[in-house]
Amino acid sequence: MIQLIVGTAAVLGALIIMAVFWKVGTSSMPRDDDYKHVAEAGYAIRRKYFWALLAVSLVLFIIGVLAFPYPKVMEAKIKGEPFVVKINSKQFQWDLSAAQIPLGPVRFDVTSQDVNHGFGIYDEKGGLVTQSQAMPDYVNKLYVNFTKPGKYKIWCLEYCGVAHHIMATEFEVK
Amino acid sequence: MDISYERRVAGISMVIGAITIVLFGVTIFIGIIARTSQGGFITLRPDVFYEFMTLHSVGVAGSLMTGITAMMWYSLRKHLNLHMNLMQIMFGIIGAVVVSLLAATLLGFYGTGWTFLYPLPFKSAGAWDDWAAGLYLLLLLCVVAAMTISWGDVVVVASKKYGFSGAVGWKLIAGIDTPQTTPPPVVLISTITSLCGILSNIAGATVLILLLIHWADPGFYLDYLYIKNLIYYFGHILMNMAMYMAVAIVYELMPIYAKRPWKSNKIVAISWNAAFIAVSLAYMHHLLQDFPQPFIIQVIAVFGSYMAAFPATVVTVVGAMVLVYRSGIKWTVAPLYMFIGLMSWTIGGFWAVLDAGFNNAFHNTMFVPGHFHLYLLAGTSFIFVATLYNITEELGGCKDAFEDRLGLWAWFIGAYGVALTFLLSGVFGAPRRYAVQMPGKEMWSAFGALFGWIVIFALILVIGRYITRLQKVKPLRS
Numbered sequence: 218m219i220q221l222i223v224g225t226a227a228v229l230g231a232l233i234i235m236a237v238f239w240k241v242g243t244s245s246m247p248r249d250d251d252y253k254h255v256a257e258a259g260y261a262i263r264r265k266y267f268w269a270l271l272a273v274s275l276v277l278f279i280i281g282v283l284a285f286p287y288p289k290v291m292e293a294k295i296k297g298e299p300f301v302v303k304i305n306s307k308q309f310q311w312d313l314s315a316a317q318i319p320l321g322p323v324r325f326d327v328t329s330q331d332v333n334h335g336f337g338i339y340d341e342k343g344g345l346v347t348q349s350q351a352m353p354d355y356v357n358k359l360y361v362n363f364t365k366p367g368k369y370k371i372w373c374l375e376y377c378g379v380a381h382h383i384m385a386t387e388f389e390v391k
Numbered sequence: 392m393d394i395s396y397e398r399r400v401a402g403i404s405m406v407i408g409a410i411t412i413v414l415f416g417v418t419i420f421i422g423i424i425a426r427t428s429q430g431g432f433i434t435l436r437p438d439v440f441y442e443f444m445t446l447h448s449v450g451v452a453g454s455l456m457t458g459i460t461a462m463m464w465y466s467l468r469k470h471l472n473l474h475m476n477l478m479q480i481m482f483g484i485i486g487a488v489v490v491s492l493l494a495a496t497l498l499g500f501y502g503t504g505w506t507f508l509y510p511l512p513f514k515s516a517g518a519w520d521d522w523a524a525g526l527y528l529l530l531l532l533c534v535v536a537a538m539t540i541s542w543g544d545v546v547v548v549a550s551k552k553y554g555f556s557g558a559v560g561w562k563l564i565a566g567i568d569t570p571q572t573t574p575p576p577v578v579l580i581s582t583i584t585s586l587c588g589i590l591s592n593i594a595g596a597t598v599l600i601l602l603l604i605h606w607a608d609p610g611f612y613l614d615y616l617y618i619k620n621l622i623y624y625f626g627h628i629l630m631n632m633a634m635y636m637a638v639a640i641v642y643e644l645m646p647i648y649a650k651r652p653w654k655s656n657k658i659v660a661i662s663w664n665a666a667f668i669a670v671s672l673a674y675m676h677h678l679l680q681d682f683p684q685p686f687i688i689q690v691i692a693v694f695g696s697y698m699a700a701f702p703a704t705v706v707t708v709v710g711a712m713v714l715v716y717r718s719g720i721k722w723t724v725a726p727l728y729m730f731i732g733l734m735s736w737t738i739g740g741f742w743a744v745l746d747a748g749f750n751n752a753f754h755n756t757m758f759v760p761g762h763f764h765l766y767l768l769a770g771t772s773f774i775f776v777a778t779l780y781n782i783t784e785e786l787g788g789c790k791d792a793f794e795d796r797l798g799l800w801a802w803f804i805g806a807y808g809v810a811l812t813f814l815l816s817g818v819f820g821a822p823r824r825y826a827v828q829m830p831g832k833e834m835w836s837a838f839g840a841l842f843g844w845i846v847i848f849a850l851i852l853v854i855g856r857y858i859t860r861l862q863k864v865k866p867l868r869s
Binding site for chain 1: 437438441502503504506508510511514515516517518614615616619651652680681682683686689690693694697700701704705709712713715716717718719720722730731733734737738741742744745747748749751752753754755756758811814815817818819820822823824825826827828829830831832
């Protein structure tokens with residue numbers, strides 16, 4: 218869902234930017250020799266643009282930080298004790314401590330035995346649910362609140378070598 | 392400034408431009424072959440796909456970086472007397488190293504991608520030889536050294552002329568505006584950008600030396616997270632620098648076409664110093680899915696990414712629009728490339744901010760190549776090509792032909808098609824760097840490949856036209 222909203226914003230934003238460039242580019246004629254006047258008008262618009270950009274950036278920044286997937290944020294959001302699944306990765310396979318997971322809050326403790334991997338959880342429709350990196354010597358604690366039962370797939374999202382694209386497995390939530 | 396010096400710089404830039412745009416075209420071609428395989432039109436073995444992916448990313452970055460450095464040098468020729476011998480040696484080293492890098496990749500089957508994330512170079516699961524990893528890292532270190540010498544020269548020469556604090560705009564910020572201390576924008580931006588590049592190269596050299604020690608002595612322990620930070624600080628800044636150098640060129644060349652001045656002032660100086668800080672902070676967004684990074688660093692990463700939008704759009708993009716509006720500019724191919732290049736930078740930057748802001752949804756999906764392909768393939772490279780056109784106009788009096796416009800618009804359609812299909816496939820969850828596309832997402836790769844071939848058509852036109860236009864350039868000694 219978040220991907221669709223942001224994707225739509227990305228395309229709409231691109232169209233707006235293109236429209237502005239088109240408008241300015243096609244307004245180059247006729248020449249106005251009073252450049253000072255043109256510049257003053259342009260810089261007046263710039264001031265308004267600055268404040269608009271600041272407002273939009275602040276709102277998006279706050280939304281983004283509140284949506285952080287890190288334990289510090291997620292532990293405050295998730296109610297109840299999470300079901301813990303240990304994820305160990307190595308070229309080119311995933312080892313899960315449980316292949317069947319109950320609905321509700323789950324904490325994946327993700328690490329790697331060899332190189333960097335990316336732990337990406339995909340739903341049955343092929344949409345990316347969430348992700349974290351899997352790095353040797355470090356454990357990424359990824360919280361997910363599963364609300365829909367079904368089969369989920371894990372794909373590697375960090376290039377890890379010649380069979381990176383087939384490093385996948387699945388688990389079931391019920 | 393000595394006229395013969397200016398002509399010699401233009402001549403050398405012209406030749407380096409020709410070499411790098413051909414190399415750029417070849418490495419794009421390699422990338423499109425890989426994408427064509429991913430789209431299901433042909434079949435490459437996975438190990439070959441990943442070799443091609445590595446060649447494409449390192450080759451495009453290397454050729455574009457070298458080309459745009461030469462164009463920056465060309466744009467600085469009226470203001471700074473850079474050391475020509477040093478430059479020639481630098482370009483020579485890079486040329487030799489790029490050829491060796493290709494050999495290391497093709498003969499040693501090396502394929503880590505440009506990121507060479509530790510410890511992947513040393514754990515190939517049998518895909519590439521150990522010597523290839525060592526050679527690759529060593530050659531990359533040579534490129535870093537050569538680039539540092541070149542950018543160091545810009546900082547030293549600019550500082551001698553304007554004083555260091557003048558060259559980087561601190562005097563302007565302090566309210567001191569004299570001809571002796573205020574550089575033109577191209578010098579100010581090039582100096583700040585070069586400084587930024589030197590810092591990223593220090594990180595790059597550090598990590599490459601550490602990895603080479605590990606290569607020689609596998610028992611030498613390295614912290615994975617620390618190394619990852621260094622690699623992304625190096626790589627992220629380097630690619631942003633390429634765009635910033637391109638923008639510096641726009642500050643110098645666009646006023647020629649618009650017949651209006653674009654001068655340094657306090658706002659320009661503040662904005663480029665802010666850009667320096669923002670780009671240095673924004674690299675951290677590459678590690679947003681590494682949860683052990685300190686929480687405050689993750690907050691700063693997102694903050695830095697949003698911050699980067701301010702100097703870029705509020706000052707530079709609006710400044711370019713003010714320059715162009717009612718200027719009577721004739722939209723020949725060179726200024727069009729520049730103007731569209733700025734547009735692509737703006738859109739690509741906007742997409743980059745969205746990626747950083749909502750990174751958990753997009754990290755390492757095709758959304759990411761979507762944004763950076765736009766500002767490399769239709770941003771930095773457009774300004775690079777604009778400068779090549781400007782050189783042949785200035786030295787050869789060349790006029791645009793139909794093929795020039797055809798090349799521009801074909802490239803535009805191809806590049807925007809590539810970027811948009813990448814971006815949308817990322818929205819629908821397609822991962823990046825897959826030799827065989829994830830089931831159900833193949834259609835996007837097929838469309839990406841088709842648009843890529845339009846870019847190849849455009850590149851053939853652009854390179855052909857550039858070589859044709861070079862014929863009209865008078866001998867340098869005349």
